[in-house]
Amino acid sequence: MxxxxxxxxxxxxxxxxxxxxxxxxxxxxxxxxxxxxxxxxxxxxxxxxxxxxxxxxxxxxxxYHPMSDAVQPPADAFHSGADKLAYGSENFVLRGGLPRTAPKNAQVRWEEGGSLTLPLLSARSAYAAVARGGGDVGRPHLTVTGARLGAMTVTTSRGAATVPAWLFTLEGYATPLRRVALRPSPLxxxxxxxxxxxxxxxxxxxxxxxxxxxxxxxxxxxxxxxxxxxxxxxxxxxxxxxxxxxxxxxxxxxxxxxxxxxxxxxxxxxxxxxxxxxxxxxxxxxxxxxxxxxxxxxxxxxxx
Incomplete structure (x- = not known):
């Protein structure tokens, strides 16, 4: 993990x-x-x-009730102690455009069968859920240069599932940071x-x-x-x-x-x-x- x-x-x-x-x-x-x-x-x-x-x-x-983190860092994370600190403190700086349009809905698909259609989060909302550290350029931060819609696998209350995710490009990293593009179902x-x-x-x-x-x-x-x-x-x-x-x-x-x-x-x-x-x-x-x-x-x- x-x-x-x-x-x-x-x-x-x-x-x-x-x-x-x-x-x-x-x-x-x-x-x-x-x-x-x-x-x-x-x-x-x-x-x-x-x-x-x-x-x-x-x-x-x-x-849809996730039982694992909604964020997955790049596969080659992290290049430095400062980058690791920035990720842990959720300090991101946006230096690029985010997609303004996306499908209205998307599906959770469980590995053992079954699916659920839910509203898709906008790239801006997903970014806000990731970047809660204030965007302070004066302390360690990670720079986001863009995003595209993709997918990721998460653990849920119904087992493993493939869910839509926003893939954020980070400056200096070859692979993206992934953030689930769905809200959990109401309890x-x-x-x-x-x-x-x-x-x-x-x-x-x-x-x-x-x-x-x-x-x-x-x-x-x-x-x-x-x-x-x-x-x-x-x-x-x-x-x-x-x-x-x-x-x-x-x-x-x-x-x-x-x-x-x-x-x-x-x-x-x-x-x-x-x-x-x-x-x-x-x-x-x-x-x-x-x-x-x-x-x-x-x-x-x-x-x-």
Whole structure:
């Protein structure tokens, strides 16, 4: 998963923000908002029972939900430490024109069969999703000189798929940077509400980092405080879902700040994730890629 390595620090930081937002959220997604205090295994079972065979699970499986990074760097990346830093900080400078016209829709095509037609992102929107570092020429940056429409392979909740992608030409590189040209499908409303304002041993997950090892390895951001020994993530696997439940271990004596920290934790599954829904026991929601947060914000802005 070389394409994710340069962005790990930024991803972890973003996902801790997500966890803070989830922790402070007062509303639930559906029935079950009044949650009794549970230990982790009990809560995981409750979430699995609510999702398995539910309408929400059916909607999830019918949609396009990426489980890998939407960006793939050039095959010969990177030529220098400065270029690697620029990629990790998403600092790009545009010195060329981007296509103004493109098809209205495009298809996701899954390797195991099936397809889905979705609106195609413009080259400008895809570039905005890549270049979030401010375009500062005074610090390490990568220069984009043009773009064309192509394709790339990504991991999704329904397995590997070929999706349309904008191929951005980078100054000094022989192969392009690829960015998926689709937004993820909207997340279904959860059939179980989050844990809120009640004693619990669970911590919210920050989000998904990657799925690897043929679906047997899942890496997520797990959050914890400043005065413990770190996070532990356990799993409950069913036929229709994989519920992750995170908690912290140990405690440290002395003054303690209230900051929320996070870092990647990898769990190994008994069998490949496949099309099972990956869920967070604390929130009762699917564990998603951080790009979902970006596009959710874009949608809200466009609707207002």
């Amino acid at each position: 070389r394409n994710r390595t340069a962005r790990t620090a930024r991803t972890v930081g973003l996902l801790v923000v997500v966890a803070l937002a989830v922790t402070g959220c007062g509303g639930g997604d559906g029935a079950g908002d009044a949650v009794r205090p549970h230990d982790g295994a009990q809560r995981a079972r409750e979430v699995a029972d609510a999702w398995d065979g539910s309408e929400a699970a059916g909607i999830w499986r019918a949609g 279904p409303a959860s059939p179980v509400g989050p844990i809120k304002n009640q004693p619990t041993e669970l911590s919210p997950l920050g989000g998904l980092v990657k799925v690897a090892g043929g679906g047997r390895s899942v890496t997520v951001v797990a959050t914890h405080g400043a005065c413990d020994d770190g996070p532990v993530v356990k799993t409950l696997e069913t036929r229709g879902s994989v519920v992750l439940y995170a908690s912290v271990v140990g405690s440290k004596k002395g003054p303690c700040t209230s900051e929320l920290r996070g870092g990647p934790v990898t769990v190994t599954l008994d069998r490949p994730l496949g099309d099972r829904v990956l869920l967070d026991a604390h929130t009762g929601r699917p564990v998603t890629d951080p790009s979902t947060l970006f596009w959710s914000g874009k949608r809200r802005k466009e609707e207002n």
